[in-house]
Amino acid sequence: xxxxxxxxxxxxxxxxxxxxxxxxxxxxxxxxxxxxxxxxxxxxxxxxxxxxxxxxxxxxxxxxxxxxxxxxxxxxxxxxxxxxxxxxxxxxxxxxxxxxxxxxxxxxxxxxxxxxxxxxxxxxxxxxxxxxxxxxxxxxxxxxxxxxxxxxxxxxxxxxxxxxxxxxxxxxxxxxxxxxxxxxxxxxxxxxxxxxxxxxxxxxxxxxxxxxxxxxxxxxxxxxxxxxxxxxxxxxxxxxxxxxxxxxxxxxxxxxxxxxxxxxxxxxxxxxxxxxxxxxxxxxxxxxxxxxxxxxxxxxxxxxxxxxxxxxxxxxxxxxxxxxxxxxxxxxxxxxxxxxxxxxxxxxxxxxxxxxxxxxxxxxxxxxxxxxxxxxxxxxxxxxxxxxxxxxxxxxxxxxxxxxxxxxxxxxxxxxxxxxxxxxxxxxxxxx
Ligand SMILES: Cc1cc2nc3c(=O)[nH]c(=O)nc-3n(C[C@H](O)[C@H](O)[C@H](O)COP(=O)(O)OP(=O)(O)OC[C@H]3O[C@@H](n4cnc5c(N)ncnc54)[C@H](O)[C@@H]3O)c2cc1C
Numbered sequence: 001x002x003x004x005x006x007x008x009x010x011x012x013x014x015x016x017x018x019x020x021x022x023x024x025x026x027x028x029x030x031x032x033x034x035x036x037x038x039x040x041x042x043x044x045x046x047x048x049x050x051x052x053x054x055x056x057x058x059x060x061x062x063x064x065x066x067x068x069x070x071x072x073x074x075x076x077x078x079x080x081x082x083x084x085x086x087x088x089x090x091x092x093x094x095x096x097x098x099x100x101x102x103x104x105x106x107x108x109x110x111x112x113x114x115x116x117x118x119x120x121x122x123x124x125x126x127x128x129x130x131x132x133x134x135x136x137x138x139x140x141x142x143x144x145x146x147x148x149x150x151x152x153x154x155x156x157x158x159x160x161x162x163x164x165x166x167x168x169x170x171x172x173x174x175x176x177x178x179x180x181x182x183x184x185x186x187x188x189x190x191x192x193x194x195x196x197x198x199x200x201x202x203x204x205x206x207x208x209x210x211x212x213x214x215x216x217x218x219x220x221x222x223x224x225x226x227x228x229x230x231x232x233x234x235x236x237x238x239x240x241x242x243x244x245x246x247x248x249x250x251x252x253x254x255x256x257x258x259x260x261x262x263x264x265x266x267x268x269x270x271x272x273x274x275x276x277x278x279x280x281x282x283x284x285x286x287x288x289x290x291x292x293x294x295x296x297x298x299x300x301x302x303x304x305x306x307x308x309x310x311x312x313x314x315x316x317x318x319x320x321x322x323x324x325x326x327x328x329x330x331x332x333x334x335x336x337x338x339x340x341x342x343x344x345x346x347x348x349x350x351x352x353x354x355x356x357x358x359x360x361x362x363x364x365x366x367x368x369x370x371x372x373x374x375x376x377x378x379x380x381x382x383x384x385x386x387x388x389x390x391x392x393x394x395x396x397x398x399x400x401x402x403x404x405x406x407x408x409x410x411x412x413x414x415x416x417x418x419x420x421x422x423x424x425x426x427x428x429x430x431x432x
Contacts, residue, residue, distance in 0.1 A: 077348025
């Protein structure tokens with residue numbers, strides 16, 4: 001009886017599969033729907049990088065669908081610091097590989113400009129973090145990263161306006177700097193389009209349809225369904241909302257991140273290197289064409305105050321007091337800014353996870369669903385290498401470099417094994 005039941009079920013399932021194929025064929029013939037081999041959802045730097053690398057690897061028909069305009073989320077407002085300084089060796093390796101791609105961006109990606117400016121990067125620490133900084137530098141050098149310990153005075157020699165009496169040690173990465181996240185996103189998407197990716201803006205994915213076996217069958221959009229077996233979720237801070245209906249509890253919380261821009265006095269108008277200030281817990285960079293210094297927060301204690309229940313509730317709002325706090329941090333590090341004008345304050349949105357690291361995986365409970373979300377404030381610098389590795393992961397071209405992505409698996413939250421760096425700064429928390 002059981003085997004008869006199984007046989008009937010099997011025949012039934014085969015019939016359903018056949019019917020689905022016929023239906024897709026009929027729909028295509030009638031022009032009612034379209035098909036894609038892979039649908040990438042989210043037109044930030046991560047989605048654009050993945051779509052481009054899929055196209056380079058001739059992955060078939062690839063669509064990149066963005067609900068609004070390219071770089072509508074975090075990628076539109078990021079400060080764009082590109083450095084390799086990470087306390088976890090896997091992140092350092094990825095950041096180093098990405099840095100090399102930023103250096104060769106134009107040759108590598110069809111002549112497009114990412115806005116990369118290799119102006120150099122200093123990290124400054126106080127007494128309690130000197131040993132940690134030395135350990136990180138010693139871990140980085142064998143990886144090939146160009147980084148040295150330098151004295152605070154050497155940092156001051158490049159930035160004479162820097163107050164260094166509370167800085168106990170510093171390290172310098174001469175090849176790091178910053179880029180433009182929106183420019184990079186558009187560059188990656190344009191190159192992807194040249195290689196055959198269909199990039200569609202104003203096209204929200206409103207649902208994912210599953211077949212009777214639970215596999216992805218189509219994505220829904222306001223203009224109709226698109227039949228596909230493979231979806232790559234790159235929706236950044238929208239991650240929790242995007243797959244809620246599928247019962248996937250993505251631990252990604254949208255957080256508002258603020259930036260203050262101040263104008264330096266004319267005698268200090270020349271651009272300066274990027275600074276990660278682990279004493280005041282902030283990051284700073286200048287602009288290439290204006291005498292401006294931008295500052296953002298890297299103190300995790302503020303994040304609970306700036307959480308939003310839903311990324312759709314972000315409309316560029318700024319929370320009270322934080323911009324004043326950032327301004328004061330900048331003045332403390334650069335006293336010449338005491339009377340300098342604030343040019344602008346603005347905010348963007350991040351998606352943070354409990355360990356401040358992304359979720360990059362294939363979601364076995366929904367065959368055909370991949371994700372690269374939750375980059376927690378440091379995804380821009382990683383985007384070119386994530387595009388490369390994720391495309392190879394999706395296409396089953398696994399090697400040791402692709403295997404590095406295993407660190408970011410979704411199941412780490414259920415396994416209660418959050419990512420723990422082997423070395424830890426005293427106050428910077430998971431942000432390093
Ligand atoms: C102020 C600030 C400073 C930062 N500084 C740095 C830094 O110095 N260095 C660094 O490396 N990183 C930095 N970051 C973080 C970095 O910008 C992000 O990690 C990165 O941009 C994430 O890119 P993403 O593509 O994952 O997400 P996003 O750029 O948020 O893109 C997600 C996209 O998905 C779209 N989307 C959502 N739902 C749907 C749907 N249903 N259908 C279709 N599309 C959808 C959204 O509209 C959005 O465009 C900063 C971020 C901010 C805000």
